[in-house]
Amino acid sequence: MVKDVAVILDSNAKKHGPRGRPFDEDKSKKIIQATWKILSQEGYDGLTYEAVAKEVGSNRATIYRRYPSKAKLVQSVMRETLYSLRPDENDDISPREAICNLVQIGIDYLADYRGRAILNVATIAHKSPELAEVFNLHLNAITPYYEKQFKKIVPDAPNETIDFAMNTLIGGFFYHIVVRRINISKAQIETIVDQAINILKTTR
Structure with a gap:
């Protein structure tokens, strides 16, 4: 796993603002929502401290103190949103059901502007x-x-096969939700999960 991945899902990263400042959770939520909205409507080039500050009802300096670059702002927004949707580790369900749950979380993540x-x-x-x-x-x-x-x-599946099945699955629901902008039913989630599992079992 790439370095710093643990930080993305580390709840301790949420407790304090930069330079020892108290963490203002309400303002953080507004910044997250504003950033997603601007990225959706204006793209990365249109994401500016001024635009976020205007949406939040704050000032540019406040945003800049928290996030010294646009990339850091995007990283923080992705991290916080991902953390809020982090799946529970549940060993009492089947792997197939666990994957279906992951797909639903992915769909929830892609909702609204995201x-x-x-x-x-x-x-x-x-x-x-x-x-x-x-x-x-x-x-x-x-x-x-x-x-x-x-x-x-499939415990002995090659990493390349797992990667192909996984990305086929993620790419599939991403296409329907983001590109086609349609909802996916539980039955449809199960269908695309079964297709990915079939790829895993046959492409070896």
Whole structure:
């Protein structure tokens, strides 16, 4: 796993603001919502401290003190949103059911402004090494949950096969939610999960 991934899901990272300042959770939530909204509507280039401050009802200096770069702002917003949706570790359910739950969490993550915002960030990440690192850290915080369940189903599956099945699954529901902008039913989630499991079992 890439370094700093643990920080993405570390609850201790949520307790204090920068430079020892008390953490203002209400303002943080507003900043998160504003950042997702601007990324969705204006893209990364349109994400500015001034735009976030206007949405939040604050000033540019307040935003800048918390996040010294746009990439750090995006990283923090992704981290906090991901943490809020982190799946419970439940060994009492089947790997298939666990993967279905992960897909539902992924769908919830992409709801509202977030799906289009993620697409906008991914589209230009190659232009900025700092942003690319942020995006890769984010992906590397998500994929271990899928990998763990796929390995339970086929313990000896090559990593390349697991990676292909996992990304086929994630890419599938991402396409429906973000590109087509349609809802996916529980039955449809089970269908795409079964397709990914079939890939895992047959592509070896």
